Amino acid sequence: MGKHGSLNRRFGAFALILVVMVLGLGIRLVDYQVVRAEQIREESFKSRSITQTLPALRGQIRDSSGQVLARTVFRYDVNAAPKNVGSIFKTVDGVRTERTVEQIVLELAPLVGLTPEELTERLAGDSEYSNLAKKVDAETYNAIRELGIPWIYFDPFADRLYPNGAVAGNVLGFVGSDGVPLAGLERQYNTCLAGIDGQETFERSAEGVRIPTSNVITQPTQNGGTLNLSIDANLQFFAQQVLADTVNDLDAQWASAVVVEVETGRLLAAAEAPSVDPNDPAASDSKDRGSKIFQSAFEPGSIMKSLTTAMVLDTKTADAYDKVRAPDYMKLDFAGGWIKDSFGHEPYNLTLGGVLRFSSNTGMSNFGVKIDKSTRHNYLQKFGFGSVSPLRFEGESSGILHDYQDWDKMTNHATTYGQGISVTGIQMAYAYQAMANDGVRLDPILVENCVSEDGTILYQPKQNSTRVLSKQSANLNINLMEKVVEFGGVGQNAGIDGYRVAGKTGTAQIKDGAGYGSQFAISFYGVAPAENPKFVVGVTIYKAVGVSNSLQATFPFKAIMQQALKSYRVPPSTSKSPDLPSGKFGEVETRN
């Protein structure tokens, strides 16, 4: 039994040690698997996993026909690791070939836009980073990659491309190199265009290969929406081209042209010269990077007269046959008050049509002041003056419309022919739109909508309408404006073969300090076809050197209106304007 007892004792000791060891392992196991499990799992996951931002692509901006005006493209910075620069060896069919650094430099230099010497310099040293070129396009990127240089690497980034260059650049605005919108619609509608960056986590093996099915999208990417504009890129281009020529020929400071679709209130073109190219805003003078149509207010001068005649008709102060005295110079009933016409003439007796056709300040004033100040002020407000348009374009000016109680005696007269008030191009265009649209002013539309990738409409403007004039007085007023183009000395140049055109010239002296200087803002605003207006075209040329009448504004007006009528296939007029008096003494003038 003694033998058995010793065996049992030894076995007992062995079992005890075994139990202690198993217990130790057990504790360790529980520690790893239960107590510190979370922490260890996290550490291990961290070492395998990569979190990546999935950048949202900025949406496109398109014109009314879907032509892309702004799109996001990828550009690449080309970098090298000078430390690794060396010959490239390649074995093809058992033959080992060597491309030396010199050979590679000769191939690479033209692609990165450097001379071989400059490139060699940048590849010298033993740093890990040397930039060779910034912002190369995809074609160059592919060409460089085809060279198969192992020590070249690329940093891709999203960039903004405006494929039509300066076309509509003034309203599109532009985006800075960091992707932040800096001006125009790009900035105003950034919320819709920018989208939301996504985030993704995935695991990868030691060799850097992504482990399949390991990716988890923690934040889905939402690409930016597409901003659809009412702008017609072709018409916009045509208008910009015409204005660029005009500014060049007349040595003007700037010129602008607005084309409005009368029945819808859509802005088809908002052209300016000079105009910024959003691909390279730095190339433009800082004052030319915005949109003067919205941001610059000017005294309109005589283009305001057709609005005053509309008020006269609408308030039934006078009809198309009533006449007023219109001398070329007229003293007013207060000290130092006088009004002069732009040309010397015998005293006329003018109807409203005659006032427009001769652009008589004295006649206009005599008609206008018959309406009391507050009524006229009210009309001006309804025409849209004195407040920014509902487009709320960035930096938009409201112009200046003083309260009628603050109008002094001179201003009371001057506002009838467009002085003592300042307006923007967009305001004036929509005042004309109201007259052309049977007296109803529509809110301007520049952005039709913003649509997300899946077709959801993210933004759509609400369009309000304001009745400014009765249909009858609006239509009659357009007929009176036709006389400007039929018989007016300058206005005739705005006539378009085959169409009835109604419009008004404007020559406004630009205020130079307290008084008026010798420089002018000349304009022509008009509508066509007069019997059923489709378009308003408004042209303003600012500070043309040595130009003191509005003749030069009629040529761009005619060209742009003609282009609009043609490209939208508006059939030529089949009727003639009604016979309304517009002569020097209130007679009906005869057409030749």
Added chain:
Amino acid sequence: MAVYMVSQAEVKKLRPRMTAGLIFVAGIAVVLLGQLVLNMVLTQDAYHLRSLKLEKRDLNTQVQILQEEVDSLASPQNLADAANRLGMVANPASVLLDIENDKVFGKPKPASAANASWLPMRLWEPFLTFPRQRSQALKCLRVSKPRNQLPLA
């Protein structure tokens, strides 16, 4: 715990059977092999996925290159310039045919430099900024022409 003394006969009875052992070993081998194959397939797929992704990236780049080219070729200034270089003149006369009523609206006139509404269609510098490295057609565009000699209409 206790230790039992057993007879030879009982030992023989308790010895594990050869077949069972073989099945066990073969089972493990099959499982390991299966795991290996599965692993290989998965890894292969990962590499395949990666190569497809690279291909997708290349194709996207290709699409972008073509898209940029199409955009530029379709831009109004490029079309205007191309038309000019072909000697085309815009005809300002609007003429429309009403087929139903057999009527012609407007007076047809041949297009000529004399009646164009706006002639000097020289392209202005701001219109000529295209990204570098473009098709030949666009490279031609960059050559600035002298101011058109034709008079204003």
